[in-house]
Amino acid sequence: MHGTHDAGSPYAPHTDDERTAMLEAIGAETVEDLFDVPAGVAFDGEYGIDSRSERETRRLVRSILGRNDGLTELLGRGHYGYYVPSLVDHLADRSEFLTSYTQYQPEISQGFLQALFEYQSLLVELTGLEVANCSMYDAATALGEAATLADRIRDASGTRVLVPDRLASGKRRTLENYVAGTDLVVETYPTDDGIVDLEGFERRVEGGGAGGDETDAVMVYAENPTVRGTIEENLSAIGSIADDADALFVLGSDPVALALLERPADVGADVVVGDASVLGLPTSFGMGLGLFATSETYLRQVPGRLVGASEDATDRRTFTLTLQTREQHIRRERATSNICTNQAWVALRTAIHVGALGPRGLVELASRSVTRAEELAERVDDLTGVTAPVHDRRHFREFVAHVDQPARAIASDLQKRGFAVHVVDDHEIQLCVAGVPDERLDSFVATLEEVVG
Amino acid sequence: MTDDRSGESDGPGGRQVRYDQARYVENGRYEPLLSEKDLTRVEIDGGREDGDESEETVNSPLPDDLTRDSLELPALSEPELARHYTRLSQMVYGIDSGPYPLGSCTMKYNPPFTEDVAALASAAVHPDRSERSIQGTLELLYRLQDYLARIGGMDAVTLQPPAGAAGEFVGVRIAAAYHDHRDDDRDEVIVPESAHGTNFATAALGGYDVVELPSDDGGRVDLEALEAALSERTAALMLTNPNTLGLFERDIVEIAQRVHDVGGLLYYDGANLNALLGRVRPGDMGFDVMHYNVHKTFATPHGGGGPGAGPVGVSEQLAPFLPSPRVRKVGGSSDTGSDSSGGGGDSGDDIGGGTRGREPTYELFEPERTIGKVHGYHGNWLVLVKAFAYVARLGDEGLADASAKAVLNANYLASQIEYDVPYEPFHHEFVASAGEQDAADVAKRMLDYGVHPPTTKWPEIVPEALMTEPTEIESKATLDRLAGAFNAVAREDDADLEAAPGRTTARRIDQTSAARTPRLSWQALERE
Ligand SMILES: Cc1ncc(COP(=O)(O)O)c(C=O)c1O
Numbered sequence: 001m002h003g004t005h006d007a008g009s010p011y012a013p014h015t016d017d018e019r020t021a022m023l024e025a026i027g028a029e030t031v032e033d034l035f036d037v038p039a040g041v042a043f044d045g046e047y048g049i050d051s052r053s054e055r056e057t058r059r060l061v062r063s064i065l066g067r068n069d070g071l072t073e074l075l076g077r078g079h080y081g082y083y084v085p086s087l088v089d090h091l092a093d094r095s096e097f098l099t100s101y102t103q104y105q106p107e108i109s110q111g112f113l114q115a116l117f118e119y120q121s122l123l124v125e126l127t128g129l130e131v132a133n134c135s136m137y138d139a140a141t142a143l144g145e146a147a148t149l150a151d152r153i154r155d156a157s158g159t160r161v162l163v164p165d166r167l168a169s170g171k172r173r174t175l176e177n178y179v180a181g182t183d184l185v186v187e188t189y190p191t192d193d194g195i196v197d198l199e200g201f202e203r204r205v206e207g208g209g210a211g212g213d214e215t216d217a218v219m220v221y222a223e224n225p226t227v228r229g230t231i232e233e234n235l236s237a238i239g240s241i242a243d244d245a246d247a248l249f250v251l252g253s254d255p256v257a258l259a260l261l262e263r264p265a266d267v268g269a270d271v272v273v274g275d276a277s278v279l280g281l282p283t284s285f286g287m288g289l290g291l292f293a294t295s296e297t298y299l300r301q302v303p304g305r306l307v308g309a310s311e312d313a314t315d316r317r318t319f320t321l322t323l324q325t326r327e328q329h330i331r332r333e334r335a336t337s338n339i340c341t342n343q344a345w346v347a348l349r350t351a352i353h354v355g356a357l358g359p360r361g362l363v364e365l366a367s368r369s370v371t372r373a374e375e376l377a378e379r380v381d382d383l384t385g386v387t388a389p390v391h392d393r394r395h396f397r398e399f400v401a402h403v404d405q406p407a408r409a410i411a412s413d414l415q416k417r418g419f420a421v422h423v424v425d426d427h428e429i430q431l432c433v434a435g436v437p438d439e440r441l442d443s444f445v446a447t448l449e450e451v452v453g
Numbered sequence: 454m455t456d457d458r459s460g461e462s463d464g465p466g467g468r469q470v471r472y473d474q475a476r477y478v479e480n481g482r483y484e485p486l487l488s489e490k491d492l493t494r495v496e497i498d499g500g501r502e503d504g505d506e507s508e509e510t511v512n513s514p515l516p517d518d519l520t521r522d523s524l525e526l527p528a529l530s531e532p533e534l535a536r537h538y539t540r541l542s543q544m545v546y547g548i549d550s551g552p553y554p555l556g557s558c559t560m561k562y563n564p565p566f567t568e569d570v571a572a573l574a575s576a577a578v579h580p581d582r583s584e585r586s587i588q589g590t591l592e593l594l595y596r597l598q599d600y601l602a603r604i605g606g607m608d609a610v611t612l613q614p615p616a617g618a619a620g621e622f623v624g625v626r627i628a629a630a631y632h633d634h635r636d637d638d639r640d641e642v643i644v645p646e647s648a649h650g651t652n653f654a655t656a657a658l659g660g661y662d663v664v665e666l667p668s669d670d671g672g673r674v675d676l677e678a679l680e681a682a683l684s685e686r687t688a689a690l691m692l693t694n695p696n697t698l699g700l701f702e703r704d705i706v707e708i709a710q711r712v713h714d715v716g717g718l719l720y721y722d723g724a725n726l727n728a729l730l731g732r733v734r735p736g737d738m739g740f741d742v743m744h745y746n747v748h749k750t751f752a753t754p755h756g757g758g759g760p761g762a763g764p765v766g767v768s769e770q771l772a773p774f775l776p777s778p779r780v781r782k783v784g785g786s787s788d789t790g791s792d793s794s795g796g797g798g799d800s801g802d803d804i805g806g807g808t809r810g811r812e813p814t815y816e817l818f819e820p821e822r823t824i825g826k827v828h829g830y831h832g833n834w835l836v837l838v839k840a841f842a843y844v845a846r847l848g849d850e851g852l853a854d855a856s857a858k859a860v861l862n863a864n865y866l867a868s869q870i871e872y873d874v875p876y877e878p879f880h881h882e883f884v885a886s887a888g889e890q891d892a893a894d895v896a897k898r899m900l901d902y903g904v905h906p907p908t909t910k911w912p913e914i915v916p917e918a919l920m921t922e923p924t925e926i927e928s929k930a931t932l933d934r935l936a937g938a939f940n941a942v943a944r945e946d947d948a949d950l951e952a953a954p955g956r957t958t959a960r961r962i963d964q965t966s967a968a969r970t971p972r973l974s975w976q977a978l979e980r981e
Pocket of ligand 1: 619761
């Protein structure tokens with residue numbers, strides 16, 4: 001290397017001699033001459049952002065994030081903090097995985113394609129549906145994509161998308177945006193003691209809601225477990241009501257729940273959506289991995305990327321992105337979705353995590369999600385001033401507890417003592433056991449006793 | 454291709470490069486699937502919490518009617534799993550493997566220290582935590598909003614969109630909400646023919662009719678065609694600048710004027726911002742709304758397809774429509790409740806991490822006329838942490854230099870290759886034409902020279918397009934090697950190209966067969 005390194009980006013390797021040689025080859029005097037920018041729009045100010053060494057930058061970020069309180073989180077409602085094995089970090093952080101992009105050149109990307117093919121296969125096993133894509137952004141956008149799928153395949157008349165009256169607001173509000181460009185409208189159906197109110201549901205599907213005669217329902221959405229942690233008991237009935245009405249049955253779940261609870265294919269689900277990063281990512285402020293699986297019937301209407309098997313010139317089995325004519329880069333405004341960059345690396349992490357657990361480990365993790373949640377409910381129910389669970393149902397991972405005192409005050413007292421819980425109503429808190437070690441749960445119960453006592 | 458010497462490039466630098474990617478072949482087949490290494494079925498035995506568990510069953514606390522019957526997955530030991538994924542990683546080419554000049558994707562080096570800060574335990578917080586208990590997370594988001602506002606010349610920023618296309622969707626939904634608010638019914642979005650597929654798809658997702666805008670002979674927006682396309686039906690024009698040919702839209706001020714004259718909004722697709730850092734700000738060009746593509750411009754890893762992040766900046770009049778929630782600063786120093794740019798410089802003086810004075814506090818708020826949400830929570834948080842770290846590391850000086858070197862590298866590389874580059878003057882990327890050769894075949898052959906090929910066959914305005922973006926991170930020597938690969942392939946005949954690649958893990962893959970008989974899971978393979 002000749003000359004001295006140019007000041008500026010620490011990741012641009014040029015020396016001044018090289019820069020000069022390159023300019024000479026181009027036939028330009030200065031780098032500025034290469035910019036064809038009219039004077040009127042040139043920016044001659046400064047952003048006012050300091051440059052820092054790597055060490056200073058790390059200190060800066062550490063110092064900012066250091067303002068977060070270190071709390072034990074009993075939080076869930078769609079985002080969970082299960083322990084992620086170290087193996088997942090180390091393998092996924094291999095730079096070939098991290099620094100590659102979409103596999104437009106499959107011959108040089110077989111490793112990632114195979115990992116994504118395996119991820120799709122894991123979801124096929126978990127859902128019982130034949131087709132899983134290799135990712136949407138998160139559970140909420142996957143739900144939105146399911147609605148646009150329903151829009152594309154529906155029989156002409158219907159416009160209603162039915163969701164439970166209790167649905168995480170992030171999902172509901174995202175769904176509203178995804179259907180805004182269609183004539184679909186999002187409406188609710190009632191729940192009863194934490195699960196679907198079958199009679200009310202049927203009435204809404206048939207169009208006999210408060211508004212009188214309405215158009216057909218084109219899609220119904222139910223969750224298992226629900227946002228309040230209850231396990232849905234009537235999935236098959238929901239599925240057949242949806243089927244009778246020719247509505248697309250979309251079921252929300254996640255890979256841990258799917259390992260134990262009823263298999264979506266067995267209850268008539270047409271599409272499964274949810275957050276697959278429940279495995280693979282630690283608590284990440286809501287960052288997720290949109291799970292999207294559906295039946296073969298809708299193969300040509302699936303949004304997002306699909307990896308398929310093929311053969312190479314030596315006739316050996318290989319993998320490649322396939323059915324790309326559904327996608328935006330080919331089909332443009334007639335694509336099945338606008339998604340391009342997705343969550344592939346998170347899907348890789350999820351697949352490694354599932355692999356690390358194996359079938360037994362995964363089912364046991366799911367079983368513990370039931371027993372630990374229900375045991376915690378019993379223990380807090382023993383405290384004066386707390387009734388749990390609020391719903392007389394089986395629970396997965398989390399449950400709602402009634403507190404005699406204002407829930408907000410209790411949560412705030414708990415926070416001062418190192419615990420974070422959900423406030424879901426004036427006198428309701430929600431508690432989740434995922435990722436919380438047993439000894440922390442013990443000390444939580446003791447702390448809650450102090451707080452409500 | 455069995456000849457060991459084919460694929461050795463003799464570039465202008467006179468370097469001999471030969472590449473062989475890892476390839477495991479066992480009994481005539483490549484690395485087995487996890488499912489071919491093991492599949493174990495466990496039965497789920499309902500309604501028992503304890504009692505005997507056999508090798509094949511797991512006891513479940515739930516009654517059978519609430520559970521599935523069984524689950525069949527690979528059961529591998531940890532060392533076996535480590536080898537499986539390590540082998541797979543060896544069959545992937547990333548930026549750390551060599552040059553990756555994939556046009557429009559800005560495949561720049563991803564500094565690993567950003568992984569370290571994203572992995573900090575203090576970053577691992579739940580989105581439903583009280584605002585008071587996550588001041589660090591909110592401060593980082595606020596500061597990143599502020600950085601991006603300054604860089605884009607925008608007044609307000611949301612970090613919620615999880616990718617560029619999601620940012621576009623926010624833009625389109627904001628345009629809809631804005632016109633709606635003014636009782637102005639508009640149903641068209643104009644997109645240049647050379648635009649990225651997501652622009653068309655996003656406009657359609659938002660319910661708009663897409664009006665395609667032809668380019669002029671120079672490869673830029675045709676002002677006459679624009680005039681014809683614009684009307685009181687125009688909700689927005691989506692543009693990237695430099696455009697996908699790398700050309701700066703010189704008439705941008707005029708374009709903005711005309712769009713605004715008919716009451717439309719001007720949207721900036723931030724995919725090409727890496728050309729403009731420190732030199733031009735979309736806000737100054739007259740754009741009302743833009744997305745930033747942080748996995749491109751701000752060096753967060755592409756992760757084999759994602760995750761990315763696509764924050765959106767808007768001018769003041771559109772700020773009330775931004776997605777919910779946003780972060781604002783309350784109390785503390787200068788600018789209360791506003792995150793507009795220029796709020797007293799970068800407070801980079803707090804890196805000591807020790808005693809901090811009167812600290813401002815940060816809170817979430819719902820913009821007055823918000824479009825709602827495009828993600829269940831706050832978007833791709835871990836990506837945002839990395840983007841913040843990258844911008845804080847480079848600062849003004851590093852960012853401006855990144856663009857300078859990106860443009861220098863593209864121009865130098867183009868000057869060294871034999872393929873024709875029909876449109877000039879380009880900036881951070883150029884589109885060469887493979888001429889009589891098939892661009893897709895050229896790409897396959899380039900793989901044998903140990904480089905990643907350019908984006909092919911797009912934009913279609915250049916026949917057999919080779920859209921090339923080397924980014925600022927390549928040295929002259931690497932660019933010479935890259936040019937050597939282009940030139941070696943340019944001189945080869947069609948038969949050689951069609952037989953390529955020969956040195957990658959897999960040989961040429963049959964796309965038609967994959968699509969004709971979709972096999973999308975190991976279960977589907979077993980059924981064959
Ligand atoms: C010009 C252009 N616009 C938009 C996008 C979409 O961005 P993303 O893939 O982050 O959704 C891309 C990139 O892939 C692009 O190159």
